[in-house]
Structure formats: C-alpha cells, structure tokens
Amino acid sequence: MENDKMVRQANQIAQYFSVYPQARAEEGVHGHIRKFWEPRIRTQLIEYVAAGGNGLHELVHTAVDSLRDEPSSGGESGDPAAQQEIGRRAT
Amino acid sequence: MASLNPVNYGTPRRSSDTQITLEIDGQSVTVPQGTSVMRAAIESGIEVPKLCASDMLEPFGSCRLCLVEIEGRKGYPASCTTEVSEGMQVATQTDKLNQIRRGVVELYLSDHPGESLTPEGHGDDELLELADRLDVTEVRYNKGRNHQLATVDGSNPYFDFDASRCIVCSRCVRACNEVQGTFALTVDGRGFASMISAGTDDDNFLSSECVSCGACIQACPTEALIEKDVVEMGMPERSVTTTCAYCGVGCSFNAELKGDEVVRMVPAKQGKANQGHSCVKGRFAWGYTNHPDRITKPMVRDKITDPWREVSWDEAIAFSVDKINGIREQYGSGALGAITSSRCTNEETFLVQKLARAVFNTNNVDTCARVCHSPTGYGLNSTFGTSAGTQDFVSVEKCDVILVIGANPTDAHPVFGSQMKRRLRQGARLIVCDPRAIDLVRSPHVQADYHLQLRPGTNVALVNSMAHTILSEGLENRVFVEERCDMDEYDGWREFILRDENSPENTEQYTGVPASMVREAARLYATGGNGAIYYGLGVTEHSQGSTMVMGMANIAMATGNIGRPGMGVNPLRGQNNVQGSCDMGSFPHELPGYRHVSDQNVRDIFEKEWGVTIGSEPGLRIPNMIDAATAGTFKGLYVQGEDILQSDPNIKHIAAGLAAMECVIIQDIFLNETASYAHVFLPGSTFLEKDGTFTNAERRINRVRKIQTAPAGYADWEITQLLAQALGYPMNYSHPSEIMDEIARTTPTFKGVSFDKIDALGSVQWPCNDDNPEGTPVMHVDTFVRGKGKFMLTPFVPTEERANRKFPLLLTTGRILSQYNVGAQTRRTANRLWHAEDWLEVHPSDAEMRGIKDGTLVAVASRMGETTLRAKVSERMTPGVVYTTFHFPETAANVVTTEFSDWATECPEYKVTAVEVRPCNTMSEWQRRYIDTREKQQQIESEQSVRDPDSVAAGFDAGDKEWEPAE
Structure with missing residues (x-):
C-alpha cells in the first residue's frame, strides 16, 4: 500500500475514535x-512511524507504540519457510 | 393462472383470533373470521368455479361464476365477496347454480377463440377448463360484435397481450395495483368497448409504465396475457422450486420445465420472501444461462497477452496447481488469496474460504461484500452484536413509519419494494433520505411525508441531527433504553449527541436539509408508532459508512424500535447471497459465523474439523491484495464469480494490480472483465446448474436446486473441490448437503440447519439452533445478541472528496430496475430493451449551464479519470449532483471513482466523487484503450472474437450478440 493511502486510512480510524475519552x-x-x-x-x-511518521494522527502514533511490542502470531507472516511448514501440515 | 397445478384459494388468507364454524355442502368447516365463503370451501377441498378471483388479490365479485346458495338469504351471492358467519349453511353445487354458471361461461366463450394458444389441452386457460368441467360444449349465440380480430400486443420481449382472449375480469389490473403497486394497467372504455390498456392510448406494454414484473400474467385466467416462451415451447410439464440468483430479496421460484428445458420461472406462492411475486429480472431475465457467450471449456495461458488456449479439466487444474505451488514455494502463502462470490451458494462460498485457509494456508480471503455491505457488518456487530438485518420482510406489514435511507427498493429490491408500497398504501408514513428523488418519493398512491434530500456524503450529520432532535425534545424511549441497553454507553452517546454541533440547525450547512424538516421527520420516526429503518448502499458506500450504520442503530435503540415486528434496522442486501457469503467466513478476519481468527477456541473447532493449522492474523482485504500485488508481495488469486475489474473502484489501479500477479484464476460463467488479466479460466455454473442454499437479506436460508447440468460439466463447488484435491487436500463431498452439515457442525448460528430441515420447512432464518429450532424471524427480541445494546459515538467527519472549482459536481452511483450490478447476466437478456447503456442524470440547471441536452454525449471527469456516456436531464437530481448506473463495462463508471473508502472496512466511497461534466462527441481515450486491450486479452486461440466487432467498434459492446445499442 502506498504510504499516503496508509496514512489516510490510519488517520480516518483515529478521527473516528478521537471522539472518545483518551x-x-x-x-x-x-x-x-x-x-x-x-x-x-x-x-x-x-x-513508517520509525521513519518519522509524518502526517499521522497522534492516536496512531500511540497505537503504533503498542503494536511495535506485539509480535505477529504466525500463519500470515509471509515467511516462505513458515508457510511451507503449515502447508505440509495441511496435506 | 400462469403456474403448474396451482391451488388458488380465490381470496387472500385472513388471520383472526376468532374462529367461525359453518357448513358447506353438508361439511362442517372452521376458518378465521373475515375469511370468504369461497376460501373456506376451497380450503376444505370443495371446488368453487371462479374466473375473477385469485388468492393474491382482494375479492372483486365480477365474473358471476362463484355464486352459491346460503340458507336464509335471497338470491345467489358471490362466494368471493361474502364473508363466513357463524352457523352459515352454504350450498355450492345445485342444479340452479350450475345452470347459471353454464350460461355465464357460454357468454364468455361467445367472444373468445375457444382453444388454447398451446397445443396441450387447455394450457393456462381457466375459462376453457371451466367450460369442460361445467360441460359447456357449444355456444348458442351467433357471432355478433366481438373482439376476435383485436391486434396482439407483442411489444414486450417476454409476453404478449391478446385482447381477443380477454374477458375483462380485471385480475391483471388488480394485480398491477395490489401486488406490484405500479398502477400501469386500467380498463379503458365502457361496456362492449371495455379493454385492458397499458398506459395511455398511444402506449403499448413496452412503452407504458409497466415494469414487466409478471404479476398480470400470473393473474390472467385466459391466456390473454401469456409468456412468449409458453406460446413457442408449449406448456411446461413439471416444476422444481429454487431461488432467484439476482438481488438480496431471494425470491422463491418454480422453474417450470418441459423435458429438461426451462420454459418459464414462476414466483412461488409459498415463497416466504416474495409471497408469489417477482420482478422483471427473476421472472424473465434468466436467458443468460443459455447464452452463446457461456464459456464451456477450461482455458489457460502463460501470459495475459497470449490468446486463451482451451484445455481439458485435468490440464487446467494441473496448470493451476503448478502456479499455486510455485508461488507458495517462492513467496509463501501470504502471496496467495481468494475471493468468494455473493452470486454463489453458501456451500460454494464456504469451500472457497476453506480452500484459502486450509489449503493455501492463508486468511487472505475476501468477498464482494467488501464493496457493498461490509460497513453493515461492522456497524451492526458493534451496536447489536451480530452482522445481520433484524427483521423478516413480512415485518413491514406492521410498520407505522418507514425510514428509507440510501436505498431504492423499487429498482434494486423490487419485490420487497412492492411489499413496502402496499403497506404505504395502507397508511404507513414514509421518510426518504436520499440525494435523488427515487420513485418512492412520489409514485402512484405513494408519497413520502418527508424527502430529506441531503448532499452526498452527509449521512452521519443527518442521522446525528435526528438523534439530537429525539433527545433534546425528550422523545426517546427511556424505559427501553434502561432495560435493554448499556447505560454507560448511552450516557456518553447522549452527551455527545446533545452537543450543538449535532443540532439540525447546525448540520443544515452540511446536509442542505432544512432544520425544521429534520426535526419533523425525527419526531415522526420517534413517535409515529412502529418505526423501521430500511437502508442500502447509499449508507454503506461512504467514507463514514460504518459510522452511519451505527448512527441508525443508535436511533433505533433510543426510540425502542427494535425487537418486535414492524421495527428494526434492515440492510437491503445488494446480491442474492451477500448475507450468506459474509456468514460463511469470507472476510479475512473472520471464520464462519463472524468469529475473529484470533480466537483460539474458534480456530480449534475448524482446525479439528479440517486437520490443519489456521493463521491467527487477519488476512488481506481485496484492496489490500491489489496494493500488495503492485508492491510485489501478492502473486496469486483465485476468484469465484466476481468481476473486480468492473465492480471495484479506481479501475486503473485494479488493472495494474491484476497485471502484476503471476497467476489469476477466474471461475465464472462468462469471460468477464477481470478475465482479461487472468491466466486460468474455469467455466462455472449458474443457479440452475447446482444444488445449495442462498441466504437473503432477512437471514432466510433458501434452497437452490439443480435443474440442468452446467455446460462445462461441473457446479462451482465441484471445481473448488477439484482444485483442493489436486493441491493434496482431502476434500471429498458428494453433495452440497454434506457441506451444510459441516457448516452446522462448526457454526453455532447454523447448528440446526440442514437440507432436510429446509426442504421440510421451505426455508429457515438463522439463528437456527437448539433455542430456535425452526429459525428466528425477528432478532434481539428480549435481549441483544451482545447482551446490552451499545450506543456508539458517531462523529461527523466530512469526506475528503469535495466539489471544487475544477470538479464542481458530485457524482453518485446506483442501480436501475432492469439491469443488475455489473450486468454480466442482464446485459445478455432482452432487458437491454429498457436500459441498453448507462446514462448520466443531470439536473436541468446544471445541464443548461453546460449546454447539455437530453441524449447529449458527455464526458465525466474526476481527478481519477474520464469516461463518456449519454446525459439524461432529470429533476430527480438536486442541483450540483449527478447520478449514473454502472451496469456496462464500456461506460466504466469506476474509472472516475476514487480510492477513498470507509474508515472501518475499506468499503469504497462510490457515492461521492467530485466531477465535471461537459458535452463531447467521442468516447474517452481510456475507453478506447480499454476496449482495445480487452479485445486482445480475451481472444481465444483459433476462434473469432467473443464479442461482436461492430458493437465493439461502436463502443457500446456488452458481450451480447443479439441486441443493438440504443439510438
């Protein structure tokens, strides 16, 4: 996804939730x-945030702080070896 | 009565708490108060002759054939117009009655051809059948003045009107009025000159207001109105009940066959969604199933610039498997994905997402609901706890106030539109929120109390201002809220809504709707009795689509308009199986039954059932797949029954994404637009060629029954299974019922569903489980699915897409009655007679400023692209807003739509695009390139073009070889 599009979508989410308490x-x-x-x-x-996060809503920055600490839980990592292992289990 | 072996009870069913017992021909009969003597007799197995009576219509009492004798009453009352009373003694068969009836039949026959239009017996002619039954063998009257030389009106492509057979019983007129609600027919003239007339004196059926729903043909007792196919092919011999493959109403039809060939589709009276009614698409536009454009052999090619090469199924599947395995080995499973279709059955959709998750090993699966009702899923799930409409269709009969927002039921959901209009004629009040004056705003015997003609993109401001009115004027249902809803959430919502920014006086600057009108409409919705919201894509296809769905749910909860018949929040689903495809786990973050993939307990169920490990991370949505493809991380896509190149926004970007993939597998019935970028084409099946189920907008699971074999040999579920097997996964269903059994085993809301149960009950609405073994017509009755109803905050955030000096108009898009979505089906039928190309509706003042007249070719340009189509100057639009449909690939409305989308679901913002319109005299450069590219990329080796070259050159080709473009 182009960064501009990603930033806009992230900011849309932030704009929605910004009406709630912090x-x-x-x-x-x-x-x-x-x-x-x-x-x-x-x-x-x-x-993108690590590179400066230009244009992102403050709430997105905060969210990324949390996301950064969470590893993806597998299955969709795009790592060929991991996927092939899952593929073997499937068959 | 155009149907095989119908039981016609003569008058509609009545319901009453009071039962009446009477005696008919010596037999004791008990029926609800208000029932006609005719219906009471027929329900008891006693035949009563009739011609003007139908159980779809209110009694009329004109044919004088249903006369009976009643003890203690003078004369011979008509049994259709006489209601039963306690202790009544009725005789239906006496010598005197038979003498009168024979005389009446003889009079009718004196101005009738005397034989059926079909070679078999009496065909559909009830008069001839009655003459036989009453032993009327001759007509004593000399031929005097008569109508036997009347001209047949054959203007309609699907049916004829032969006045020489007409007995002016008015069944057709009443059907048009009472069932369809169009009021296109009338009895013109008086006495002998009385004739059924469509429209004005200058009209024929085609040029009149007739919408070709077929209700008049269904009603006609004499073959005066008859399907052309029946005249040509003769009477059908048997019927199979199945479900229409068009819109989300999901009408039940009897496919009537002669041998193995479909003669006609007749709406099933027992169909609980449509109650015996139909529209022009379901009733007549099924000829595409046998269209010569059908692809009948699998095809492959190495490059999308190569011509297609026809191959065997084995070769096509092996070719696909090599590509899929190659991509998985090189890039990983995350480079693969699949798209399910709302035009396929639940079972087929379930299998595609299973293929993605269990065989491709990815959650990269999505569905066409992404571009239509995905915000419904988010919004209703957040507020009520589940992603589904709250009511059954019949609930509309209990509505007092109907609030239609961003939907056009008479065009897009016509059979439900007719039900709604019937309720409106009975006195229900109507509020329409739409930038365009849809038919419901003002049509015969229907007029909206309020038309809130808001500017595109301001739905949320409007619903907030309605909520503000409800709260500030103390119109909320506090008892309901305190009992049923989360009060902390309510208090937060209340504080938010009561801010000045949400007052009608403040939002008027955005919506353009006068504050006083908003307040009056909100008062009506809150205090007018049972209030029901019906909405469509005019709600969801916005950057705030999900927010708006939550806004509507909020006002329904605040006013207590939820949980009983006549109320609710009701999405009118676009395609026949949108609800079902979403239910079946087609979204990349959800397993079947709307359960998130991160839930280990849910994954356990499927991992055990499927013998695989399922990823716990959400997969790519359709737009994400396209983005990832252009970025080089997504390489292979299996698409079943979906045409993303035509239906999704920003076509150029979609084309670039598809072109960047190494393997695109298209499974469809026609070589659709997306197939231009495919490497494998697997010929699929129509709804007539498979077994399975569809789930309509009211959560009703209906059976689809196989009537004929697909020309390429396989139903879609069988093709998916072939692919899975070839990829090494043991997928071995012998019938779709086994797939439904698996769905029931794994999905709590479907626990009680089986083909046997659906066959026994006719249909079933989920949730169907131990608590509701026969299904659930109305949801959230005593408690919300999530427990307490949750008010969600709904801040109005104006879309970034704004009109400006360069693009001063706002374009919004929609559908028309005769065409369906991308048009792949309806463009290949005679429906093109009504709508042969997309038009741009322009308000007269906008047209005049630009020198545009009705029929002018105009260029529509946005910051994304430009396309050309014809203008229709129309006061339906508000100044500053233009409108078009998107049924024709050559128009390519989506070349101008933007990449903006709903914040929660990425549903595209089709409804707001800033454009400029100017007269022009040729198609756009993009259109020329597109048609040229498509022509090259859809070429089949050693065959002629699949498209007619003349129409391609004219720029209006639609893949149809029979119909000429409109002048």
Whole structure:
C-alpha cells in the first residue's frame, strides 16, 4: 500500500475514535488496527512511524507504540519457510 | 393462472383470533373470521368455479361464476365477496347454480377463440377448463360484435397481450395495483368497448409504465396475457422450486420445465420472501444461462497477452496447481488469496474460504461484500452484536413509519419494494433520505411525508441531527433504553449527541436539509408508532459508512424500535447471497459465523474439523491484495464469480494490480472483465446448474436446486473441490448437503440447519439452533445478541472528496430496475430493451449551464479519470449532483471513482466523487484503450472474437450478440 493511502486510512480510524475519552480512543485505534490490518500493513505502519511518521494522527502514533511490542502470531507472516511448514501440515 | 397445478384459494388468507364454524355442502368447516365463503370451501377441498378471483388479490365479485346458495338469504351471492358467519349453511353445487354458471361461461366463450394458444389441452386457460368441467360444449349465440380480430400486443420481449382472449375480469389490473403497486394497467372504455390498456392510448406494454414484473400474467385466467416462451415451447410439464440468483430479496421460484428445458420461472406462492411475486429480472431475465457467450471449456495461458488456449479439466487444474505451488514455494502463502462470490451458494462460498485457509494456508480471503455491505457488518456487530438485518420482510406489514435511507427498493429490491408500497398504501408514513428523488418519493398512491434530500456524503450529520432532535425534545424511549441497553454507553452517546454541533440547525450547512424538516421527520420516526429503518448502499458506500450504520442503530435503540415486528434496522442486501457469503467466513478476519481468527477456541473447532493449522492474523482485504500485488508481495488469486475489474473502484489501479500477479484464476460463467488479466479460466455454473442454499437479506436460508447440468460439466463447488484435491487436500463431498452439515457442525448460528430441515420447512432464518429450532424471524427480541445494546459515538467527519472549482459536481452511483450490478447476466437478456447503456442524470440547471441536452454525449471527469456516456436531464437530481448506473463495462463508471473508502472496512466511497461534466462527441481515450486491450486479452486461440466487432467498434459492446445499442 502506498504510504499516503496508509496514512489516510490510519488517520480516518483515529478521527473516528478521537471522539472518545483518551484512554478509550487509544485502545480503539490500536484494537482496530490489530484486529483488521494484515501484518504486512501493520509492519509498514510501524516502519513508517520509525521513519518519522509524518502526517499521522497522534492516536496512531500511540497505537503504533503498542503494536511495535506485539509480535505477529504466525500463519500470515509471509515467511516462505513458515508457510511451507503449515502447508505440509495441511496435506 | 400462469403456474403448474396451482391451488388458488380465490381470496387472500385472513388471520383472526376468532374462529367461525359453518357448513358447506353438508361439511362442517372452521376458518378465521373475515375469511370468504369461497376460501373456506376451497380450503376444505370443495371446488368453487371462479374466473375473477385469485388468492393474491382482494375479492372483486365480477365474473358471476362463484355464486352459491346460503340458507336464509335471497338470491345467489358471490362466494368471493361474502364473508363466513357463524352457523352459515352454504350450498355450492345445485342444479340452479350450475345452470347459471353454464350460461355465464357460454357468454364468455361467445367472444373468445375457444382453444388454447398451446397445443396441450387447455394450457393456462381457466375459462376453457371451466367450460369442460361445467360441460359447456357449444355456444348458442351467433357471432355478433366481438373482439376476435383485436391486434396482439407483442411489444414486450417476454409476453404478449391478446385482447381477443380477454374477458375483462380485471385480475391483471388488480394485480398491477395490489401486488406490484405500479398502477400501469386500467380498463379503458365502457361496456362492449371495455379493454385492458397499458398506459395511455398511444402506449403499448413496452412503452407504458409497466415494469414487466409478471404479476398480470400470473393473474390472467385466459391466456390473454401469456409468456412468449409458453406460446413457442408449449406448456411446461413439471416444476422444481429454487431461488432467484439476482438481488438480496431471494425470491422463491418454480422453474417450470418441459423435458429438461426451462420454459418459464414462476414466483412461488409459498415463497416466504416474495409471497408469489417477482420482478422483471427473476421472472424473465434468466436467458443468460443459455447464452452463446457461456464459456464451456477450461482455458489457460502463460501470459495475459497470449490468446486463451482451451484445455481439458485435468490440464487446467494441473496448470493451476503448478502456479499455486510455485508461488507458495517462492513467496509463501501470504502471496496467495481468494475471493468468494455473493452470486454463489453458501456451500460454494464456504469451500472457497476453506480452500484459502486450509489449503493455501492463508486468511487472505475476501468477498464482494467488501464493496457493498461490509460497513453493515461492522456497524451492526458493534451496536447489536451480530452482522445481520433484524427483521423478516413480512415485518413491514406492521410498520407505522418507514425510514428509507440510501436505498431504492423499487429498482434494486423490487419485490420487497412492492411489499413496502402496499403497506404505504395502507397508511404507513414514509421518510426518504436520499440525494435523488427515487420513485418512492412520489409514485402512484405513494408519497413520502418527508424527502430529506441531503448532499452526498452527509449521512452521519443527518442521522446525528435526528438523534439530537429525539433527545433534546425528550422523545426517546427511556424505559427501553434502561432495560435493554448499556447505560454507560448511552450516557456518553447522549452527551455527545446533545452537543450543538449535532443540532439540525447546525448540520443544515452540511446536509442542505432544512432544520425544521429534520426535526419533523425525527419526531415522526420517534413517535409515529412502529418505526423501521430500511437502508442500502447509499449508507454503506461512504467514507463514514460504518459510522452511519451505527448512527441508525443508535436511533433505533433510543426510540425502542427494535425487537418486535414492524421495527428494526434492515440492510437491503445488494446480491442474492451477500448475507450468506459474509456468514460463511469470507472476510479475512473472520471464520464462519463472524468469529475473529484470533480466537483460539474458534480456530480449534475448524482446525479439528479440517486437520490443519489456521493463521491467527487477519488476512488481506481485496484492496489490500491489489496494493500488495503492485508492491510485489501478492502473486496469486483465485476468484469465484466476481468481476473486480468492473465492480471495484479506481479501475486503473485494479488493472495494474491484476497485471502484476503471476497467476489469476477466474471461475465464472462468462469471460468477464477481470478475465482479461487472468491466466486460468474455469467455466462455472449458474443457479440452475447446482444444488445449495442462498441466504437473503432477512437471514432466510433458501434452497437452490439443480435443474440442468452446467455446460462445462461441473457446479462451482465441484471445481473448488477439484482444485483442493489436486493441491493434496482431502476434500471429498458428494453433495452440497454434506457441506451444510459441516457448516452446522462448526457454526453455532447454523447448528440446526440442514437440507432436510429446509426442504421440510421451505426455508429457515438463522439463528437456527437448539433455542430456535425452526429459525428466528425477528432478532434481539428480549435481549441483544451482545447482551446490552451499545450506543456508539458517531462523529461527523466530512469526506475528503469535495466539489471544487475544477470538479464542481458530485457524482453518485446506483442501480436501475432492469439491469443488475455489473450486468454480466442482464446485459445478455432482452432487458437491454429498457436500459441498453448507462446514462448520466443531470439536473436541468446544471445541464443548461453546460449546454447539455437530453441524449447529449458527455464526458465525466474526476481527478481519477474520464469516461463518456449519454446525459439524461432529470429533476430527480438536486442541483450540483449527478447520478449514473454502472451496469456496462464500456461506460466504466469506476474509472472516475476514487480510492477513498470507509474508515472501518475499506468499503469504497462510490457515492461521492467530485466531477465535471461537459458535452463531447467521442468516447474517452481510456475507453478506447480499454476496449482495445480487452479485445486482445480475451481472444481465444483459433476462434473469432467473443464479442461482436461492430458493437465493439461502436463502443457500446456488452458481450451480447443479439441486441443493438440504443439510438
């Protein structure tokens, strides 16, 4: 995904939750991204923030702080070896 | 009565707490109060002759054939218009009655051809059948003045009207009025000159207001109105009940066959969604199933610039498996994905997501609901706890106030639209929220109390202002809220809504709707009795689609309009199986039954059932797949019954993403637009060629029954299974019922569902489980699925897509009655006579400023692209807003739509695009390139173009070889 598009989508989520009190807003943005964004896009977001995170809503920055500490739980990592292992189990 | 072996009870069923017992022909009969003598007799197995009576219509009493004798009453009352009374003694068969009836039949026959239009017996002609039964063998009257030389009106592509057979019983007129609600037919003239007339004197059926729903043909007792196919092929011999493959109403039809060939589709009276009614698509537009454009052999190619090569199934599957395995080995499972279709059955959809999760080993699976009702899933799940409409369709009969938001039921869900109009004619009040004056705003005998003609993109501001009115004027149902809802959430919502920013006076600047009108409409919804919300894509296809769904759920809870018949929040689903495809785990974050993939307990169920490990991370959505493809991390896609190149926004980006993939497998019935970018084409099956189930907008699971074999040999579920098996996974179903059994084993809301149960009950609405073994017509009755109802905050965030100096108009898109979505089916039928190309509706003032007249070719340009189509100057639009449909690939409305999408679900914002419109005289450069590219990329080796070259050159080709473009 292009960074501009990712930033806009992340900010849309933040704009929605920003109407809630701070703690719930932070939880909302983090939870939404964690629940619906595929790991590759989350990684892209984390890397974008690491590079400065230009244009991102403050709530997204906070959410990324939490996301950074959470490893993806597997199955969708895009790592060929891991996927082939799962594939072998499937067959 | 155009149907095989119908039981026509003569008058509609009545319900009453009071039962009446009477005696008919010496037999004791008990029926509800209000029942006609005719119906009481027929329900008891006693035949009563009739011609003007139908159980779909209110009694009329004109044919004088259903006369009976009643003890203690003078004369011979008509049994259809006489209600039963306690102790009544009725005789239906006496010498005198038979003498009168024979005389009446003889009079009718004196101005009738005397034989059926079909070679078999009496065909559909009840008069001839009655003459036989009453032993009327001759007509004593000399041929005097008559109508036997009347011209047949054959203008409609699907049926004829032959006035020489008409007995002016008015069944057709009443069907048009009472069942369809169009009021297109009338009895013109008086006495001998009385004739059924469609429209004005200058009209025929085609040019009239007739919408070709078929209700009049269904009603006609004499073959005066008859399907052309029946005249041509003769009477059908048997019927199979199945479910329509068009919109989310999910009408039940009897497919009537002669041999193995379908003669006609007749709406099933026992169908609980449609109650015997139909629209022009389901009733008539099924000819695409036998269209010569059907692809009948699998095809493959190494590059999308190569011509297609027809191969055996074995070769096509082996080719696919090599590609899939190659991609998985090189890039990992995350480079693979699948798209399920709302045009396929539940069982087929379940298998595709199973293929993705259990065989590809990825959660990269998505469905076309991504671009339509995904915000419904998010919004209703957040507030009520589950992603589904709350009511059954029949609930509308109990509505007092109907709030239609961003939906156009008479065009997009016509059979339910007719049910709604019937309730409106009975006196229900109507509020329409739509930028366009849809038919419901003002049509015969229906007029909206309020048309809130808001600017596109301001739904949330409007619903907030309605909520503000409800709370600030103390109109909420506090008892309901305290008993049923989470009060902490309510208190937060209340504080938010009561802010000045949400007052109608403040939001008027965004919506353009006068504050006083908003307040009046909100008062009506809150205090007018049972209030029901019906909504469509005009709600969901916005950057705040999910917020708006929650906003509607909020006002339903605040006013207590949830949990009983006549109320609720009801998404009108676009495609026949949108509900089902979502139920079946088609979203990348959910397993079947809307359970998140991160839930280990849920994964355990499927891992045990499927013998695999399932990923716990959400997969890619369709737009994410396209983005990942252009980024080089997504390489292989299996698409069943979906045409993303035409239906998804920003076509250029979709094309680039598809072109970047190494293997695109398309499974469809036609070489669709997306197939231009495919490497494998697997010819699929239509709804007539498979067994399975569809789930409609009211959560009703209906059976789809196989009537004929797909020309390429396999139903879609069998093709998915072939692919899975070839990839080494043991998928071995022998019938779709076994797939449903697996769904029931793994999905709590489907626990009690089986083909046997559906066959026994006719249909069943989920949740169907131990608590509700026969299903659930109305949800959230005593408690919400999530426990307490949750009010969600709904801040209005204006879309970034704004009209500006360069693009001063806002484009919004929608559907028309005769065409369906991307048009792959309906464009290949005679429905093109009504709508042969997409039009751009422009308000007269916008048109005048730009020198645009009705029929002018215009260029529509946005910051994304430009396309050309014809203008229709129309006061349906508000100034500053233009509208088009998206049924024709050559128009490519989605070349101008943007990448903006719903914040929660990425549902595209189809409903708001800033554009400029100007007259032009040729198709856009993009259209020319597109048609040229498609022509090259859809070429089949050693065959001629699959498209007619003349129409391709004209720029209006739609893959159809029979119909000419409109002048």
